[in-house]
Amino acid sequence: MPATDALSRLQSAGLYALELEAVNRHFGALVALADINLTVRSGERRAVLGSNGAGKTTLFNAITGDFPPTTGRVRFFGEDVTDLPTYERVRRGLRRTYQISQLFGGLSVIDNIYLACRGVTRRRYSLKRPALDDTSMQAAETLLEAVHLESSRDVLVAELSYGRQRQLEIALALAGAPRLILLDEPAAGLSPAERGELIEILGSLPEHIGYIIIEHDMDVALRVAQSVTMMHNGRIFKEGTPEEIENDPEVQELYLGIGHGHG
């Protein structure tokens, strides 16, 4: 690697949480992601918008390693993580939520959060029962309060309401010192009050924690994001501030349907 490349890499290490370089993802003949170049600064809050099938969730899967890119590189805080398995990326501070809740229905709420806190620490194989003063258990209790689930502490997750499951989904992503969180439609199916709570939780995150949020609800997306990336047919279509994207005629025509006169 030329010295200048190494130098720029070092410089960007502190600046960029995430760098995607010419990322492609194919499923057979289907091109789900095409030539994606994307950088997200440390602590940045970014929204990814696009219609169904635009490649938003595939983009998340490529970043987390659930479906590694067919070609291209993914760097996380300057480190090339393209060939690392998902759990190694997670241990470096990358977290995500899922469009459809992915929880452990047979375990209680506190167990779910405890496992999330324990996952990025050592002693994952401990054959001892977790003690009350265990750091991961204490972190789990704190997080339980942060997402307002104290009253459901010992309830089996399978018995939680949908809204509460979504809150728990957020809690799992917040566990264990995340540096960048990928939120896949966290507000989907929530009531207006629950959306308000979600916006409040996202707004109260420490500044150093950045996130990328996929959201169909423009109101939510534009309220919680500092920058916006529009995707279309597996490609990045536009990037800019929420205002720029909202007022862009091409975006309005493509995404909001304005300009064709049929809403």
Place this chain on the structure above:
Amino acid sequence: MDTDRLFNKSNPFAAIPAWSWIIGLLLILYPSFASDFFTYQIGAYSLLLGTVALSLMMLAGYGGMVSLAQLTVAGLAGYLMAILGDNSVGVMGLGWPWWLAVIVSVFAAAIFSAFIGAISVRTEGIYTIMITLAIAVAFFYFVRQNYTLFNGFTGFAGVEPPTLFGIYWRDPVPFYYLSLAVATGFVGAVLNASRSTFGLSLMAIRDNPRRMRALGYNVAAHRIAAYFMSGIIAGTAGVLLVWFNGRISPGTVGVDVVIDILVIAVVGGLRHPIGPFLGAIAFVLLENFAIDLIDRERFNTVIGLAFLLVVIFSPDGILGLWKRLRPKLRLGKSVPSAAAGTTPTDSHVSESVKEV
């Protein structure tokens, strides 16, 4: 997780329910009122088969991995005892001290189990069953055809437990208590492990492996570790089984016996470590007394019918039947809800059985 139960450090025995003490007492007193036949052939044998099935219950009930190679793992430990220790057929029999042979046999069985795990953990459901069945069949043919190490078709005889503290441990009563101690120890260990961080993460992996990866867990490594632990259980039972029979041959690790272990675990119930022992008792009683009811050759028909009936009427096995009957027996008393039990495996056992 029931916090009070979980963090009750002052007296760990306080969490043991009253019925466990009663059953424990009955098991201890059993040889005093049972004949030698019932103590050895029924009691001790049920405990040993139950222990092998317990190793499967741990994998299937907590980890969602139905392995058909558990008896193979036990069989390897049994064969190693004959190879490393003493036997009467004049093949191998390296004459190691019994304690060293036991340690090496159990450890080798656990490593073999971890190896089986390593090649099967990336599969799910029916594919795990197929891979582990293939390993069991391959092991059966290997030991049958290999005469240098495993003495082929004949196998080994004259594999005896040591005489220790002046007791010949193959006598019915001492052997029964030895089997009971091992079985009780492993039930306690499995119950304790199920409430540990490792146990919780194993259950979570069963529920949703993808999410566990997204929380920083190396799912494959966790599953392999579970196979290793189950290998210790199966291997120890294998050592006792070869002492019980005094001999081991390919028939001991045949496909029919391999499947019997699965039948025992499913008939007993996969949601609690006690289930495999209930299944083993039912199996051993049928095995011994079905011929009084039906022709000897029809024994497997009876077992098959019993298996079908249990799976049809109670997917959670005999344990499930008890769970259904209990509210009816407690008429007038308050019945705790299923959720209040917070048995971590409750909601997923039927899925494991369906896979089976």
